[in-house]
Amino acid sequence: MTKPTAIVGGRVLDPVQGIDRLADVLLKDGIVEAITGAPGDVPDGYHVIDATGLVVAPGFIDVHTHLREPGFEHKETIATGTRAAAAGGFTTICAMPNTEPNQDNVSTVEFVLRTGREQGVVRVLAIGAVTLERAGKRLVEMAELADAGVIGFSDDGNPVADPNIMRQALTYSQVTGLPIINHCEEPSIAGAGQMQMGVIASHLGLTGVASEAETVMVERDIALAELTGGRLHVAHLSTRRAVEAVRRAKERGLHVTAEATPHHVSITESWVYGLGGAVPENGALSTAAYDTNTKVNPPLRTNDDVDAVVEGLAEGTIDLIATDHAPHAATDKECTYIEAAHGISNIETAFGSCMVPVHSGHLALEDLIERMTAAPARFLGPTAGDTELGSLKVGLPADVVVLDPSADWTVEPEAFFSKGKNTPLAGTTLKGLVVTTLYAGEVVHEAGARLD
């Protein structure tokens, strides 16, 4: 067992306990030992982490992480993905089921959970598929997968397109109490679109995805949740109309929750021009245009959508931040925009991106921390990780993140721990840094240091 640790002098933010004060956090034997009333003398024998001027919070929880293993180990492994998660301040992540083989069966789920325990540097939970092969035809054995430990069901990457299958899934899943997490994008509207439909897609000659592809399916799923009484979680909500739909569903008291990604609260469709969000002067494209690292599902949206998603997050209509970390190999992105794979490797930039609306005054830091800790913990329930998560209550796992909300840093994909270097933020300065991450009382990440 390592030495006990004292994180001293920081502003401790623990939304579950309603704590927001300067204090020392004492960690011992892998669990939280105490939060002091105020900074003070540290008992002897403690390893001291000075958090003066910094924020100390429960480790972040990500309910939407693509770890790619098994099947796509050239993009990411559970070992590299968890190391990247630690760099992003996350101490619990949920592996999405679009692996090969899919997480539609107990043995694959068990493989992911076991590999997470053996090779992961943070806690790995798993999400099961909704349908076999994520093909949208036959439901998986939900009760058995729930017993194996999945925390929800999702065919993510694919929407559950058939409304009848979605209705059955929302009904049957009630034997488990777990949510159906749907990637809401109506395929007949989205078609072969590559980016947000609009003037920029027109300008670039790319096929647009209308926002309504999301709206239509979110509205459909809300209707089905109302019909069945099932638990619906909307993955990566990205449009104003979908935010409004979820707001109305919550007002009617339905079991509907939603998540937003760091990119959908911080960057827009104009990033496809490859100029860091700028629109080219007089419309003249440069060879930086068609930045394949901006290709993501759902697509980067308009300024108005970003505003609406941030509003939804601030008021709680959108429950939580989930990364949709989607690492890819270089060859998946070194190609034309149309050929490029969807997704952004963002778990290491998540906090900095989510600080964009905080620094612009549209989201309170306290609320952001809540949406990355207490809210996903609530979503997971009290026993998902065999313990309560997302708080610094005495006796809970010593999963802690130390943050510097005002530190500037430049995104250098080559320095990512993730195998996926695919980010449109290369060279961008983010304001908001993960300084130290502790998992079960052990330091698993320190900014600027490689700990292998």
Place this chain on the structure above:
Amino acid sequence: MARTRTATTAPERPREGSANPEAQTSQETPATQRRRAERARGSQPSMFGGLSGSRKNVLDLDDFSKEEIEHILQSADGMNEVLSRNVRKTPTLRGKTILTLFFENSTRTRVSFEQAGKVLGADVINVSASASSVAKGESLLNTVRTLEAMKIDVLVMRHPHSGAPYFVASKIDAAVVNAGDGTHAHPTQSLLDLYTMRRHLGDIAGKKVAIIGDLHFSRVARSDVWGLRKMGAEVRVCGPPTLLPYGLRPGTEKPDSAAFTGIKVVDRVEETLEGADVVMALRIQRERQDSGNLPDLREYSKLYGINADRLALANPGALLMHPGPMNEGIEISSEVAHGAQAVIEEQVSNGVAIRMAVLYLLCPRSATRD
């Protein structure tokens, strides 16, 4: 968020069309500086004009100045003079290698580039994707890097994906000419259209140009719109709402977008044609009736087809143009397609001169060294 490029990202190449390319010299790699120095040596005035060597790629007309377009059109006059000689050959680009890499079928554009390169004395290699390693699964990036390793000066490429030549140009040192990318751009077609107009009408500024048809999927129309606006023409467009790009389509108008400023969308084809100096009919692809964009070609022809009655609404002597290949009887009637006002075949012959001018612009070095 502020963005500062760091050493971890790909080194930026000098931006094409920069008003002051020398301003970026400090950030250039030695190879780039050497290239620039070579170009400076090669860019002495010649019979074809003196701007040559100042740009690396021709990807679209959006980054051209009016002066640069004028220069190419003037240079094409000289090229047309070469083409009218008994011996159509100059040593201007002797020792230069031009590679045409076509991932889509094309007759006129590929042959036009090949003829242009050969008349200028360059070696021209034609690669079609179906016959290449692409059929074996090689990526676009590896294909162009392999071909570049065999020493080429200019890569002329056509690709079904919008933006493909931008991606390639960001990865290789050879000059890249876009010979059509997806539904995005076809700049040499636009240049030859401007050249054809100028030969008949003189100054293009203030001329009324009516473009009829599928503007959504037409890379020709998109580049034409850039070129015509740069030259000061008045552009009116008309087409089925489903085939107008977002930004021009009814209900989506974004007049402040740089891509579409100054374009007038007209509902009825008759109104579009009234008083026009140029009538440009765009090719309508048969697939559009299967993809739900159109009920059928018959209705398209009825609403938007250019026939003698409609052409009579334009100015007397208005030019009738079409980028080819034509669907006679659909977007254009046979009567007018081969009538006195049609300059469609002339567009094709001017294409060779324009492509000579473009190739010369991009690889002028041997002209003075020989």
